[in-house]
């Protein structure tokens with residue numbers, strides 16, 4: 001079957017990229033995003049060229065509903081991506097998802113119910129017969145709202161294939177146009193996962209009426225390998241996330257899948273019935289947007305990207321050893337299988353300096369894909385001037401860090417007005433901070449610590465009295481050089497929930513203070529909002545009702 005996910009017209013046989021960063025990715029502990037942050041990421045995903053954005057689980061909370069609905073309205077345009085809402089196989093979930101995606105030109109409902117015996121017995125407390133009835137009934141219900149319905153048998157990787165074939169056949173008969181096969185717990189090996197897809201193609205009689213999709217977690221580090229094997233066996237939609245974020249060890253990483261299909265297209269082409277040497281891309285992704293998207297998601301979710309991460313890690317294109325550098329200088333292909341520029345990692349052009357004016361600043365930001373309101377532009381420009389005073393050369397990556405920081409949509413309920421720190425090898429690190437509280441009161445206090453950051457955090461804790469435990473702290477430089485801007489990402493825990501914070505500055509101590517305030521503000525807001533329902537291990541609901 002050749003169905004275009006967004007236009008409804010025929011497409012060539014290629015891979016459909018279904019991005020679930022805003023749904024499964026956001027299920028990572030601490031990756032919680034607010035509505036505006038989700039919208040910013042959705043816009044960038046559209047620029048990246050994903051076919052479908054799974055924008056959230058609308059039933060989870062009013063905030064989740066609002067985010068899906070806004071993304072549907074603003075990003076789900078006629079030529080934009082399909083906007084998908086997740087729903088358990090219940091009428092209330094499906095109806096809520098249908099409402100949320102309504103503003104999109106192309107909307108999809110993704111409904112799921114588990115098919116493995118372990119999930120049936122312990123989570124759903126349902127018989128196989130009940131699941132066989134609920135799945136088609138709920139697909140048909142979803143179909144009463146939209147044409148585009150996706151169905152997933154959760155924990156497919158551990159399900160009895162014969163039973164799953166029956167469920168899938170009924171779901172397709174009821175109108176599902178995409179059948180998604182999740183390896184929910186990241187248990188299968190590539191050969192096994194490929195065989196599951198092959199088995200479905202051979203044993204589900206009406207499978208030609210649906211696109212086969214795959215979804216998988218990375219618990220054994222096999223998600224991407226599993227997906228590529230699935231592609232060889234006929235899967236044509238890949239559900240993935242930026243930087244591979246998601247439940248537990250995460251999901252299959254979009255950038256790894258896309259670049260594997262791009263760099264090794266001669267190997268994959270024959271599985272699509274194309275000549276091996278065909279240059280036609282296998283996905284619709286603009287690979288030049290990959291690096292930028294990765295950084296945006298990392299900054300907004302507070303999910304740090306490990307330096308050795310394939311494609312987008314800081315070392316992915318760095319040639320540290322002398323032998324490699326020599327080889328690369330003689331001929332790039334000796335040690336490089338892809339060009340850094342193909343993922344948008346340009347040579348870090350020095351574009352602006354302290355004499356650059358507002359127009360040059362705005363123009364460069366536009367070229368980098370930032371379309372700021374006048375108010376945000378003013379804020380970012382003031383910050384740029386400040387950075388340019390301290391740092392001679394302001395690169396594209398610096399600009400990006402400034403804009404991400406200054407236009408951060410995180411609420412600023414407590415505002416850090418002033419910090420002063422003293423430290424040294426023979427003195428006791430001491431910090432004084434002044435914070436403006438949400439009711440306008442200015443509070444100043446001081447503390448000593450084991451180091452400057454510890455002293456600042458203790459001083460802030462004295463004025464912002466929210467108990468928490470700092471569980472992660474990382475500093476990364478935006479560019480090379482002694483005057484580089486530093487980006488600080490932190491994660492803290494409060495009553496079992498994790499919150500992240502992020503900030504950038506030429507002074508890492510200042511960035512550390514702002515990152516902490518960022519996380520505290522997120523914590524403060526979300527405590528007042530209550531806990532969202534988790535789609536997979538949230539409170540059980542009467543499936544189908």
Ligand code: KIV
Nearest residue numbers: 112152154155182184
């Ligand atoms: O991992 C999983 O099974 C899921 C489903 C909701 C598709 O995320």
Ligand code: ZN
Nearest residue numbers: 024184215247
């Ligand atoms: Zn998942």
